[in-house]
Amino acid sequence: MSNTAAPISNRWTRLVGVQHPIVQEGLGPFRTPRLAAAVSNAGGLGTVSMPGMPEDIESGARTFREHIEECASLTERPFAVNIPVGVDAAGKVLPFTDSYIRMVLEARRSDSEIARRLTVITTSAGFPGEYVAMIKDAGMIHQHKVGTTRQAIKAAEAGVDVVLAAGFEMGGHAPAAKVHTYVLVPSVTEAVDVPVLLTGGARDGRGLAAALAMGADGVAMGTRFITSTANSDWHPAYIQALLDAKEGDDVAFDGVYGPCRGLRNAASEALLDHTSGDAPMDPVALVRWKIESMQRAQTTGDTANSIVMTGQVASAINDLVDVAEFVPRMAHEAADVLRNLVSSITVAEPALARA
Numbered sequence: 001m002s003n004t005a006a007p008i009s010n011r012w013t014r015l016v017g018v019q020h021p022i023v024q025e026g027l028g029p030f031r032t033p034r035l036a037a038a039v040s041n042a043g044g045l046g047t048v049s050m051p052g053m054p055e056d057i058e059s060g061a062r063t064f065r066e067h068i069e070e071c072a073s074l075t076e077r078p079f080a081v082n083i084p085v086g087v088d089a090a091g092k093v094l095p096f097t098d099s100y101i102r103m104v105l106e107a108r109r110s111d112s113e114i115a116r117r118l119t120v121i122t123t124s125a126g127f128p129g130e131y132v133a134m135i136k137d138a139g140m141i142h143q144h145k146v147g148t149t150r151q152a153i154k155a156a157e158a159g160v161d162v163v164l165a166a167g168f169e170m171g172g173h174a175p176a177a178k179v180h181t182y183v184l185v186p187s188v189t190e191a192v193d194v195p196v197l198l199t200g201g202a203r204d205g206r207g208l209a210a211a212l213a214m215g216a217d218g219v220a221m222g223t224r225f226i227t228s229t230a231n232s233d234w235h236p237a238y239i240q241a242l243l244d245a246k247e248g249d250d251v252a253f254d255g256v257y258g259p260c261r262g263l264r265n266a267a268s269e270a271l272l273d274h275t276s277g278d279a280p281m282d283p284v285a286l287v288r289w290k291i292e293s294m295q296r297a298q299t300t301g302d303t304a305n306s307i308v309m310t311g312q313v314a315s316a317i318n319d320l321v322d323v324a325e326f327v328p329r330m331a332h333e334a335a336d337v338l339r340n341l342v343s344s345i346t347v348a349e350p351a352l353a354r355a
């Protein structure tokens with residue numbers, strides 16, 4: 001069987017115009033233009049991640065645009081950007097979100113090469129209501145990541161095109177409601193008519209097949225793509241720490257937008273127990289401390305004292321995959337799982353089963 005064919009196509013692959021229902025989701029506050037391009041070139045949907053929230057937001061937006069330009073120079077295929085919707089205590093959207101979304105729309109307006117490839121925007125964290133019309137008017141596909149069925153319904157009613165159902169086992173910024181994928185995904189797919197992607201815990205074709213069985217249209221992964229050879233932007237020690245992780249080595253602590261999942265170490269312990277470590281008490285300083293700590297882990301490989309974000313699935317990942325080979329293989333594996341399931345068990349005809 002040719003690995004370039006599309007073994008699974010559905011309404012989501014047709015909507016986005018990709019071969020495989022497999023997404024490399026946002027991995028902020030890190031650089032991911034090369035990883036995103038590799039995933040898109042492999043037939044999935046790669047995502048350029050938000051670069052963080054520097055004090056100078058305009059400089060953050062410039063960095064973000066450079067990453068988008070780099071990705072666009074490396075692939076001819078569709079790719080996405082991820083922008084978390086930060087909100088303040090009064091529910092007002094934070095300036096970095098507004099500035100990053102406007103930068104993306106302006107980048108597409110001013111550069112037809114970017115507009116042709118950057119066709120999807122994935123928002124996460126807070127409710128993106130005020131941006132839905134703006135994103136649609138710009139001709140982009142709007143995906144939004146949620147952690148509850150109620151949020152999924154609200155997003156679909158607001159007009160988003162795709163919902164990502166995020167289970168608590170996911171890496172990085174995890175949903176405050178702490179619902180796991182196996183509970184959340186069937187509830188979300190039942191509740192909304194738009195395509196749904198499972199995010200959290202997927203690592204191979206079995207996970208994709210399970211997501212499809214639960215009514216989802218694909219999977220969006222983070223940890224599996226960090227542990228790949230295309231991911232040259234991460235320090236090798238960070239990647240090795242994920243490969244070495246065992247069940248129980250991860251923990252959810254207080255993150256930037258809510259809970260955050262990462263490895264248990266001195267940095268996450270300091271966030272679990274506010275009396276230890278050097279985490280500052282002032283809330284604004286604390287957010288900056290966390291982001292710097294996350295970026296330090298990625299760039300210097302300090303996995304003992306900096307925040308190492310990862311999903312629970314790291315405990316089941318022991319090898320680096322080559323993205324070009326992995327993405328089509330995963331889609332073929334999922335198709336094989338679904339075919340073999342029907343041939344390896346006896347499923348009674350509906351009329352007989354009910355008799």
Ligand SMILES: Cc1cc2nc3c(=O)[nH]c(=O)nc-3n(C[C@H](O)[C@H](O)[C@H](O)COP(=O)(O)O)c2cc1C
Binds near residue numbers: 027082199200223313
């Ligand atoms: C290192 C890391 C950084 C992440 N950063 C973001 C982010 O900036 N925005 C976001 O919406 N999700 C973020 N996530 C969540 C991922 O987009 C994805 O939903 C998650 O990794 C799925 O779970 P998995 O790791 O089990 O595949 C991050 C995850 C990781 C592991």
